[in-house]
Amino acid sequence: MEGKRSLPFCRVSLVGREMEYVNEAIRRGRLSSDGDFCRRCETLLSEMLGGAAVLMTGSCTAALELAASVLELGPGDEVIMPSFTFVSTANAVCRLGAHPRFVDVRPDTMNIDETLIEAAINEKTKAIFPVHYAGVGCEPETIISQSETHGLHVVEDSAQGIGARFNGKPLGTFGAMAAFSFHDQKNVSCGEGGALVVNDRRYLEKAHIVRDKGTNRKAFFDGATSFYSWVDIGSAYALSNLAAAFLLGQLEKTVEITQEQIAIYDQYMNGLAPLAEEGMIELPTVPDRAEHNGHITFFFVRNRSLRDDLLGYLKAMGVPAVFHYVPLHSSPYGQRLGYTARDLPVTEELASRLIRMPMFIGMRSDQIEFVVTAIYDFFGVKRPH
Ligand SMILES: Cc1ncc(COP(=O)(O)O)c(C=O)c1O
Known part of the structure; x- marks a missing residue:
């Protein structure tokens, strides 16, 4: 087994024309967001994404903040979202003074439990920010229909959703807006990068203005105005052309990347299935209508202390497995917002026993086998042939 100690948790690999494009951007001397890439x-x-308007951003965090600003969220507004998510989903809302209304997750996918959304809606509710955890669609059609009944905006946190579909439709095309991430840990990456997808074109002009520091720069470049100036509150949310050049090389290979991620995911799941049959662990399921992208391989052990012991054992074996997320409702800031750990029992319980495995493009079959075997060894179970 070559280099078990060098097994990374994730890494970015060259998959296409990234270097050629980066060199081209440098040669042309355009590295800012104005560039062609x-x-x-x-x-x-x-x-x-079927023709949706897209604005490249410096991160998914930036895209979520941009969406929240476009919706003019503010004090007195509530936004429904899972608590089992990355901090950026909630920060986008909280920084404008709005309140995240955390809703529990489904145990099969760790996505927001769509059957609990209705009860969380009240007169303050302005939007729903569902997350497609692990690139598995979060019943977006049901959520959209609930939002229509109550006149709410939906912003998909599709940070992990590139290349995935639900009921045949790409993730990121359901809500009024959607945010993607191209961070190092994502299937398609440029280090730090993101995109805001604007499906409801009523928000497009404002999205450009907020992304471009509150100016009508886009209208100026489109020839619609003879100069550009400050027209609203905005920020510097755009992606650099240098990062976009790298990203284009990756985006062009999304299909191949997704196939490889799914192959890695399947090898892990097939390897771990007998251990799940023995009752040692539980594996997640992908609902029939969700065509996932193999973004995260995770499973559950029986309790938190077993999780910590297994992570410690894997670390000693040179396997950088991790847990995530510390649920937002029971985090220090979540408690300042008035939540207690008891508020979302499913999230609290499952997050405390979830383990996420290393995964990256170029991960070899023997590296996956090494990780799987280490997990069997921890449980003292002989791996079936
Ligand atoms: C669900 C979710 N939302 C938002 C983000 C933020 O993405 P970025 O790092 O591109 O800002 C992440 C990143 O891990 C994420 O997983």
Whole structure:
């Protein structure tokens, strides 16, 4: 087994024309967000998403903040979201003074439990920010229909959703807006990067203004105005052309990347299935209508202390497995918002016994086998042949 100690948790690999594009961007001397590669990423993503408007951003965090600003969220507003998510989903709302209304998750997918959303809606509710955890669609059609009944905006946190579909439709095309991440740990990456997808074009002009520091720069470049100036509150949310050049090389290979991620995911799941049959662990399930992208391989052990013991054992074996997320409702800031750990029992319980395995493009079959065997060894179970 070559280099078991060097097994990374994740890593970015060259999969296509990244270096050629980066060199081209440098040669042309355009590294800011005005460059051609930003536009090419937007065009390609738009094609992948059935023609939606796309604005490249410096991160998914930026895209979520941008969406929250476009919706003019503020004090007195509530936004429904899972607590089992990355901090950015909630920060986007809280920084404008709005309140995240955390809802429990489904045990099979760790996505927001759509059957609990209705009860969380009240007169303050302005939006729903569902998350497609692990690139598995979160019953978006049901959530959209609930939002229509109550006149709410939906912003999909599709940070992990690139290349995945639900009922045949790409994730990121259901809500009024959606946010993608191209961070190192995502299937398609440029280090730090993101995109805001605007499906409801009523928000498009404002999205450009907020992304471009509160200016009508886009209208100026489109020839619609003879100068540009400060027209609203905004920030510097755009992606650099240098990062976009790298990203374009990756985005062009989304299909191949997704196939490889799913192959890794399947090898893990097949390897761990007998251990699940023995009752040692529980594996997640992907609902029939969700075509996932193999973004995260995770499973559950019986309790928190077993999780900590297994993570310690794997670390000693050179396997960088991790747990995540510390649920937002029971985190220190969640408690300041008035939540207690008891508020979301399913999230609290499952998050405390979830383990996420290393996974990256180029991960070899023997590396996956090494991780799986280490997990069997921890449980003292002989691996079936
Ligand atoms: C669900 C979710 N939302 C938002 C983000 C933030 O993405 P970024 O790092 O691109 O800002 C992440 C990143 O891990 C995420 O997993």
